[in-house]
Amino acid sequence: MTVSAEPRALVEFDVLLERKEVVADGVVRLTLRHPRGEPLPAWEPGAHVDLVLAPDLVRQYSLCGDPADRSVFQVAVLHEPAGRGGSRHVHAALAEGRTVRVRGPRNHFPLVAAERYLFIAGGIGITPLVPMVEAVAARGAWWRLLYGGRTRSSMAFAAELRERYGERVLVRPQDESGLLDLDSFLVADAEVYCCGPEPLLAAVERRAPARLHVERFTPEADDGERTSFEVELARSGRTVVVPEGGSILHAVEQAGVAVLSSCREGTCGTCETVVLQGVPDHRDSVLNAEERVACDVMMICVSRSRGPRLVLDL
Ligand code: FES
Numbered sequence: 491m492t493v494s495a496e497p498r499a500l501v502e503f504d505v506l507l508e509r510k511e512v513v514a515d516g517v518v519r520l521t522l523r524h525p526r527g528e529p530l531p532a533w534e535p536g537a538h539v540d541l542v543l544a545p546d547l548v549r550q551y552s553l554c555g556d557p558a559d560r561s562v563f564q565v566a567v568l569h570e571p572a573g574r575g576g577s578r579h580v581h582a583a584l585a586e587g588r589t590v591r592v593r594g595p596r597n598h599f600p601l602v603a604a605e606r607y608l609f610i611a612g613g614i615g616i617t618p619l620v621p622m623v624e625a626v627a628a629r630g631a632w633w634r635l636l637y638g639g640r641t642r643s644s645m646a647f648a649a650e651l652r653e654r655y656g657e658r659v660l661v662r663p664q665d666e667s668g669l670l671d672l673d674s675f676l677v678a679d680a681e682v683y684c685c686g687p688e689p690l691l692a693a694v695e696r697r698a699p700a701r702l703h704v705e706r707f708t709p710e711a712d713d714g715e716r717t718s719f720e721v722e723l724a725r726s727g728r729t730v731v732v733p734e735g736g737s738i739l740h741a742v743e744q745a746g747v748a749v750l751s752s753c754r755e756g757t758c759g760t761c762e763t764v765v766l767q768g769v770p771d772h773r774d775s776v777l778n779a780e781e782r783v784a785c786d787v788m789m790i791c792v793s794r795s796r797g798p799r800l801v802l803d804l
Contacts, residue, residue, distance in 0.1 A: 501531060502542075502593045505563065510586050514646040516569040517614065518581060519554070521562050522590060529560035535621035536599035536705070539563060540752050540760070541576075542591035543584070549576035550707065550758045552618035552685075553595060554647070557625075563592070566646050568614040593752065598759045598776045599705040601625060604681040607633040610670070610694060612686020613640070618705055619685060620647055627655065632680075635659045638670040638690070672697055706775035709755040712792065714773060719795040723747055723804040724766055738790035738802075747804055749790065756792035763790045768800035 509521040524530055538552045555564030569581045584590070601622050609619045616637055626633045635658065639645035642663040651659045662670055672693060676682065682699040684691060691704050716734045723730065723742065730741040739761055742749055752760040756774035765788050772782045774789035781787070790802070 501595075502591065504589045505530070505592050507584060507586055507588045507590055508562070510584065513566060514648075515641070515644040517566050517644070517646040518569075519564055519566045519646070520580070520584075520590075521555075521564050522592065523562050525589070527561070530563055531595060532560065533557055533563075533595040534597055535601045535625050536618050537595040537597035538599075538618070538758070539565065539592050539594035539596075540758065541565070541580075542593065543576060543579045547576060547579060548593075548752050549580075550753060552599075552705075554617040554620045557621055563595075566614065566617050593760075596759055599683075599685070599703060601683070602681055602703075604701075605631055606677075606680040607631060608675065608677065608680045608682045608699075609633065609635040610672070610675070610682065610684040610686070610690070611635065611637045612670075612690035613638070613644070614646065615684075615686030615690070615705075616645070616647055617685075619683060620651070622683060623651065623655070633658060634675070636662065636670055636672075636675045638662045638664060638667075638686070641665050703778065706757055708775075709757055709792070710773075710775050712756075712773045714771065714794075716794065719797070720799045721795070722767075722799065722801045724801055725804055732794070737792060738794070738800075742790065742804060749804065751791055754791045756789050759789065761789050761791045762787050764803035766801040766803055769796040770794070770800065771796045 505522040506525050508523045511519050513519045533553055534557055538550045540548050540550055542548050551565035553563055554566050567577050567580045570577045599618055607626050611619050623635055648661045652661055676697055676699050682702045684694045685705045718733050721730050721738055726747050728745050730745045732738050732741045739751055750760050752758045759776045765786055769785055770788035771794040773792045776789055
């Protein structure tokens, strides 16, 4: 992840929903285009955008189209009836021709250079992996994809990937094959990229492949201790107290300092903030193990402090 002490600009703009098509049971693909046909911001495999569906309804979706095609963004959205309303809005209310506010793209799941890759997808977790597979295949690297889902018809892009890449794509619907056979799939010396529901991510993490990259769209359980601490805002010259029951983000906002945020649950990376002094207690689902140890940035919507004081570049 690139770390910058400069404030990040909010890249936010309107796009038109040009096409909304069903690509699997319960999954629609949205094709979004600039209203005046201008090129959209560049992105790389693993990137996501925020869709501002309503002022208080902002959701993150991985880009699943072709990064070389700057004319459109494509995302695929699973209808989750028990969710918090984002997918319901996309499926039921968002119609072709409508304007949608977009923020981003951002990438907290970048594809590293390597000779061998294993991709593991569960359900809609296939979306960030599609452009990764395309990129790695184009590069001529060795790769395999293990793709699980409830049923074959619920698995977006499965047929296309299988048709295009043959035996390198293992499609494993649970009603036909049971749970994914991770032990047979995980070979040594490969970068492992995994995206999907929490039980799948946890199962892969338990097997501890050496070079694992995961992307979470739901927060990990946070049952860590919560104590009060102080945060000095170096640019604003203010000091705020973060209470046991509150977040740094909330305390900073209460002090009148504007900070970018989106998910407010540690999964999107929008509130990433540079740490100038102190040791953060990382509770997000964005930073990897290396980035956590570096302690130079933190997600202030959920992460806390290991000591009595932090100094942040705010
Ligand atoms: S606002 Fe999404 S990680 Fe903090």
